[in-house]
Amino acid sequence: MAGLNMRGVKKVYPNGVEAISHIDLDVADGEFIVLVGPSGCGKSTLLRMIAGLETITRGDVAIDGRRVNDLEPADRDIAMVFQNYALYPHMTVYNNIAYGLRNRRTPKPEIETRVREVAGLLEIGHLLDRKPRQLSGGQRQRVAMGRAIVRRPAVFLFDEPLSNLDAKLRVQMRVEIRRLQRDLGTTSIYVTHDQVEAMTMADRLVVMNAGKAEQIGTPRDVYQSPATIFVAGFIGSPAMNFLEGRIASSGDEIVAAGVTMRLRKGETLAPGSALKVGVRPEDVRIVAGPGDLELTVDLIEHLGAETVVIGRASGAGQEPFALRCSGDVDFAPGRLVHVALARDKLHIFDAESGRRLDVRCAPVANSSEAAVPR
Amino acid sequence: MVENRPLLTIISHLVLLLGVGVLVFPIWVTFVASTHTAADLMSAPIPLWPGDQLWENYSRVLSKGLDNPTAGGTPVAVMLKNSLIMALGIAIGKIIVSFMAAFAIVYFRFPFRMVAFWMIFLTLMLPVEVRILPTYKVVADLGLLNSYLGLTLPIIASATATFLFRQFFLTVPDELAEAARIDGAGPLRFMKDILLPLSRTNIAALFVIMFTFGWNQYLWPLLMTTDPSYLTVTIGIHQLISVVDTDPQWPLVMAGVILAMLPPVVVVLVMQRQFVKGLVETEK
Numbered sequence: 001m002a003g004l005n006m007r008g009v010k011k012v013y014p015n016g017v018e019a020i021s022h023i024d025l026d027v028a029d030g031e032f033i034v035l036v037g038p039s040g041c042g043k044s045t046l047l048r049m050i051a052g053l054e055t056i057t058r059g060d061v062a063i064d065g066r067r068v069n070d071l072e073p074a075d076r077d078i079a080m081v082f083q084n085y086a087l088y089p090h091m092t093v094y095n096n097i098a099y100g101l102r103n104r105r106t107p108k109p110e111i112e113t114r115v116r117e118v119a120g121l122l123e124i125g126h127l128l129d130r131k132p133r134q135l136s137g138g139q140r141q142r143v144a145m146g147r148a149i150v151r152r153p154a155v156f157l158f159d160e161p162l163s164n165l166d167a168k169l170r171v172q173m174r175v176e177i178r179r180l181q182r183d184l185g186t187t188s189i190y191v192t193h194d195q196v197e198a199m200t201m202a203d204r205l206v207v208m209n210a211g212k213a214e215q216i217g218t219p220r221d222v223y224q225s226p227a228t229i230f231v232a233g234f235i236g237s238p239a240m241n242f243l244e245g246r247i248a249s250s251g252d253e254i255v256a257a258g259v260t261m262r263l264r265k266g267e268t269l270a271p272g273s274a275l276k277v278g279v280r281p282e283d284v285r286i287v288a289g290p291g292d293l294e295l296t297v298d299l300i301e302h303l304g305a306e307t308v309v310i311g312r313a314s315g316a317g318q319e320p321f322a323l324r325c326s327g328d329v330d331f332a333p334g335r336l337v338h339v340a341l342a343r344d345k346l347h348i349f350d351a352e353s354g355r356r357l358d359v360r361c362a363p364v365a366n367s368s369e370a371a372v373p374r
Numbered sequence: 375m376v377e378n379r380p381l382l383t384i385i386s387h388l389v390l391l392l393g394v395g396v397l398v399f400p401i402w403v404t405f406v407a408s409t410h411t412a413a414d415l416m417s418a419p420i421p422l423w424p425g426d427q428l429w430e431n432y433s434r435v436l437s438k439g440l441d442n443p444t445a446g447g448t449p450v451a452v453m454l455k456n457s458l459i460m461a462l463g464i465a466i467g468k469i470i471v472s473f474m475a476a477f478a479i480v481y482f483r484f485p486f487r488m489v490a491f492w493m494i495f496l497t498l499m500l501p502v503e504v505r506i507l508p509t510y511k512v513v514a515d516l517g518l519l520n521s522y523l524g525l526t527l528p529i530i531a532s533a534t535a536t537f538l539f540r541q542f543f544l545t546v547p548d549e550l551a552e553a554a555r556i557d558g559a560g561p562l563r564f565m566k567d568i569l570l571p572l573s574r575t576n577i578a579a580l581f582v583i584m585f586t587f588g589w590n591q592y593l594w595p596l597l598m599t600t601d602p603s604y605l606t607v608t609i610g611i612h613q614l615i616s617v618v619d620t621d622p623q624w625p626l627v628m629a630g631v632i633l634a635m636l637p638p639v640v641v642v643l644v645m646q647r648q649f650v651k652g653l654v655e656t657e658k
Contacts, residue, residue, distance in 0.1 A: 051552075051556065052555075052556075053556075073552075073555045074556060074557065074558035074559075078556065080553070080556050082552070082553060083549075084547060084549055086549035086550050086552065086553040087553075088550065088553075088567075088568055090568075090571040090572055090574075099557050099567070100556070100557035100558055103559050104558055147553075
């Protein structure tokens, strides 16, 4: 059991490509950290640097307070679960799990007990004599987990371990991995590009983009107050809607897509600068009378419990604009609907730097937003 | 193509039978010839069914060879032993050397790695015959003429096998090597525990090819052995035929030929089972 610290970690490949520009991260003992980001953002590279499969160009990685930059992967006290499981195809499940222990010269009886124990934990006791090719995807996944757990490492590293599974199994394994990690209390770093996995599993999220950590925080933090436009657009599905805006000359009002919105009392911004105003699809409501925007409906997605309406908003150009409403709503494409924005839930970003501005709009008094037209 | 038309089935069987006949008939004739006396073979209709001299001919060839001074009188059993040692030496040596060479080229980053690979690759274009004189000079200077080492060593380096192993290693997922590293297996242990078992099919296939190749070596043993006790069977057959002043003893020659043919056939049959089994069992 141990924490993990990264200080000014940087990775430049020999061909000059900078994969990681600068990462600082402190992981507490037993914490479950998820690295999430689009492909090519450097999340896998970072994980492989912790594992020791990639060299660290600059900065320090410490596991349990011990600097591991120059240690072999086997000496770092980590275990890794790979995306394609990387099970040794010619070995039985038992040998796959036992291999790491054998290389460490663990006495045979102890290997036996530990492998059986882990197999019991993962419910793969009956598969120990099989070869990996005789297993289903989910079972292989468990064996890969078993291979990691049996070593009792200080840190688990997961490299998109669920992306080869079908949707249903993924949900099931997601829960199981999280439960197991909680029971074992082992510090874990988990890489994924799937934001549902990221949101549901993480104690803390690291949202990465182009080799940098855009935001580090709890899933709630990241969702409710994204630090940058990138994070706001990346986390959440359907994605956040953005409206071009600017600060009115008075400084205490913003104008976005033709709507003037007052900031909360006492909050002001330097007038004139360009803004991006983000609004989550669930913070948009359909209203009977004139609301904030008019939406031309393009597409309706029925998800069962809810319906996603995608259209184009007046004053917001051709960008698609999504909103969520209850499952029984139905519109014909092409129809014009009025929508109101939950003013106090708007996210306001500086258009130039992309950073979040620490202001909120004041809510408007409830007026004409009661009835939802069919 | 899945079709079920009786006429097509008959025709395809006929064609196949014809092909088998064309290939097998000469061997059959050879076998039949090896079971008769020399006089029987010389009389008008050449016999097409085995005679009664099988045991006599074969035991004589194996133990004594031809009782003919010009043929050196080397028993075929000795020739077979020599050929076997040479073929096994070449096949096993080639597999070991090229396996390790390919391992080095694929899994290690060292200076001039690609140069080394291309040098090996280039030698593919130089068959034994082209480099035979310098090779002979080297082997002679090392005092390896008339020895098993001299017979096998110069032929052991194999660009083909190195190349095949390299191509196979490239298909082994990198994650496997990485998982082994995390599991605490060093390079040699990774080679022994993971790469070697995974290469079993390739090794079986290469062994078949290389054994046959080694068995059929003609020019190199011809040049480098003068001592009859190092005679290999491919050369021995030739010496069985080229007798002076009398007719060749055809039944004995044919028995020698059949014996020379057997080991590669056995290797192919035995290894083929391994080969298929390996194909079914492993999965990359």
